[in-house]
Structures are given as structure tokens and as C-alpha cells.
Amino acid sequence: MRNPFRPTFGASPYHWAGRSVVLEEFARGLDGYPGEPSRSMVIDGARGIGKTVLLTELEDIAAQHGWIVLRATGREDSVRTLIDTTIPAKIAELAPPAGRAVTAVQFSGFRVDTELLDVPSPTPTLGTRMRDLLGLLRGTGVLITVDEVQDADPDNLSEIALTHQDLIRDEQHVALVMAGLTHGINRLLDLPGTTFLRRARRFELGPLTDDDARAIITATAAKGKPIDADAADLAVEIARGYPYLVQLVGYLAWNRAGSRITRADVEAVCAEAVQTMGSQVHAPSLKGVPPAQMAYLRAMADLIGDAADVSSSDVAERVGKKPNEATDTRGKLLDRGLIEAPAWGRVSFTLPYLAEFLRSDNRTTRVS
Numbered sequence: 001m002r003n004p005f006r007p008t009f010g011a012s013p014y015h016w017a018g019r020s021v022v023l024e025e026f027a028r029g030l031d032g033y034p035g036e037p038s039r040s041m042v043i044d045g046a047r048g049i050g051k052t053v054l055l056t057e058l059e060d061i062a063a064q065h066g067w068i069v070l071r072a073t074g075r076e077d078s079v080r081t082l083i084d085t086t087i088p089a090k091i092a093e094l095a096p097p098a099g100r101a102v103t104a105v106q107f108s109g110f111r112v113d114t115e116l117l118d119v120p121s122p123t124p125t126l127g128t129r130m131r132d133l134l135g136l137l138r139g140t141g142v143l144i145t146v147d148e149v150q151d152a153d154p155d156n157l158s159e160i161a162l163t164h165q166d167l168i169r170d171e172q173h174v175a176l177v178m179a180g181l182t183h184g185i186n187r188l189l190d191l192p193g194t195t196f197l198r199r200a201r202r203f204e205l206g207p208l209t210d211d212d213a214r215a216i217i218t219a220t221a222a223k224g225k226p227i228d229a230d231a232a233d234l235a236v237e238i239a240r241g242y243p244y245l246v247q248l249v250g251y252l253a254w255n256r257a258g259s260r261i262t263r264a265d266v267e268a269v270c271a272e273a274v275q276t277m278g279s280q281v282h283a284p285s286l287k288g289v290p291p292a293q294m295a296y297l298r299a300m301a302d303l304i305g306d307a308a309d310v311s312s313s314d315v316a317e318r319v320g321k322k323p324n325e326a327t328d329t330r331g332k333l334l335d336r337g338l339i340e341a342p343a344w345g346r347v348s349f350t351l352p353y354l355a356e357f358l359r360s361d362n363r364t365t366r367v368s
């Protein structure tokens, strides 16, 4: 029997739970008018919190509304890909070129070719391409999603944002949803060309509620190896609402279990789940964090123990600074989305088990 849990980044879960505010608002936005605020969304949050799969859900909703979906990612030259590949492919789908007629023209001799050379065709831009596509639609629109915007070239993002704004001004049915790590999103919203996106609906994804986590575990396990209630309770406790962990704990427990998942199964996989979290989430999240910020994080980890948060002036003292001297470092870590300020003068870690990871001195098990 195939394991139905999917602890894989970007892989849509077998059972979905949570984020209903975003889903409902987006669906309402599609039913609305051009320029509806919820047709422009920015989604941010930590690695593994569920940004990519939420984008996929929004794409599904758009498709159900009859909208065309164009998917882009900050990991490549998104504007070029949209202009050269993604949009032409959609246009060809909607209005297949008359192949024979074009071939006939191409064979009709030199004269035509020379004339064509004399009249250069305008270089397509994202705006002209989008208008070509929108011109083929009646009563529906086009959604562009951009994932991993933290890796994107700022010029690309500005161009997408400006084109989107331009099309809205012309009463076109367009929607734009961008998703990425908190740090990258904050940087994006500071770009000159993206001022407009500051008015977009912004959703910061936090942990799922325990009820949602329990619903995911129970419904997914029910696919073949039902989970005992006390086992589900423990899995929920271990996962701390973090979607990647929900899938991971479920996945490991399923593999270990007989015909049903027991509390002993969940207990047995807890350490492995947290360790995998270290290599898949903690280590990459800390990549590129400068030494002063790392020192701040380590001090936090030492002081926080098993508590939920810690006093920021205690942390400052621990790194040998006056509270106001550490403010800058603290601000940068908040901006990176690695820490949060749950109350005045208090700081906490955004990612579950990051304190444990830092205290273990980033030791991950290396398997060659």
C-alpha cells in the first residue's frame, strides 16, 4: 500500500486543511470586478509552511472559475519565459495557428520575405503578450502566480507588477499572486517598481491550528492505516502546526506501523522527524545568515530552554551588547522571518525545533 503522506516540498497533500480565509477571499475576488483588491495577493512565510501548495490551490480555484493560469517562478527569468514560452503556448491552445496557410505564405517566394524584413515586427513585451491572450477570452481572466520571489531578479518582478497594474487600469480581468520567504518578500515590496504591490492583500502563513493538523493526519492515515486517537494527539503535539512536519511525522509513522498507526509508532519516529527537519528546513534557513545574527540566535537558543519566548534584553546581554545596540540585529532577524516578537520586549523562534537545532550546534547526520 502506498504511503499517502507527502513530506515533499511543493507536493500537494492528499488531504488539505486550513488557509480557508485566503482560499475564500481569492474565490470571491475572481467573481468580482477588475482591480478587486483580492486579485492581487502576496503570500509569505517560512520554508515548509505551505506557500507553494497554497499557490497550487489558488490555481485550481482559478481554473475552476474558467480562468487561464500562468505559472512562473523567481528561480528563472520569469518575464522571458512568460513572453517566449508560457503565454504563446496558451495562445496556441486557445487559437491554434492555421498551419497550412502559414506554410503556403512561406513558400510563396522572396518578395514577401524582403517586405517582411523592411517592416520589423514590434518586440513583444509582457504587456502585449498578455493583451493578445486576454483578447481571446470572454468573461474570464488570467491568473499569474510567481513562486520563490525571494530568488527573483528585481527587474523581473517590477515588470510583472507594472504590467499587472497597467492591465487593471484598462479594466482587464487579471490576477497576480506572489509567494516567497518573508525576507525576500520584504525586499520585494521595497523595490521602486513594486510600490503597487504594497496595496496587495498580504497573508503571512503561520502554523496550522491543532484541529487542522489533526484533520490532515487522521484523514490521510484513514487512506489505509487508520491512526489511533492518542497517536494522532501525539503527532499533532510533535508537529506544532507546521505543515511539513505534519506530513513527515505521518509518513514515518505510516512506514513503521502495522495495519494501524499506534502511539508507539509515533513516539518511535519523533527523533527522526525532528532530525530530518534539521537538514531539510533549519540548515537551509540559516544559510547566509551573518555571524552577528547567528550569535543572537544561539544566545536565544541557550536562554529560551523549553519556554515559548525569551526577553530580548537578556539576549542582548548574553551577546555582550546593550539592548539598544542589539536592536538592529533583532530587526534583521525579524525581517528574515526567523524570529518573532510575540509581546513587547520578547522574542521567539518562528520555526519549531530551531532552538534544539542551534543548541546541537547544527550537527546534522551526514550520510554519504
Ligand SMILES: Nc1ncnc2c1ncn2[C@@H]1O[C@H](COP(=O)(O)OP(=O)(O)O)[C@@H](O)[C@H]1O
Binding pocket: 006, 007, 008, 009, 010, 011, 012, 013, 015, 016, 017, 018, 019, 045, 046, 047, 048, 049, 050, 051, 052, 053, 054, 216, 243, 244, 245, 247
Ligand atoms: N494546508 C495544508 N494541508 C496539508 N498539507 C500541507 C498544507 N500546507 C502545506 N502542506 C504540506 O507541507 C509541506 C510543505 O509545503 P510547501 O508548500 O512545499 O511549503 P513552502 O512552499 O512554504 O516551503 C508539503 O509536504 C505540503 O504537502
Ligand SMILES: [Mg+2]
Binding pocket: 009, 010, 051, 052, 053, 147
Ligand atoms: Mg515552496
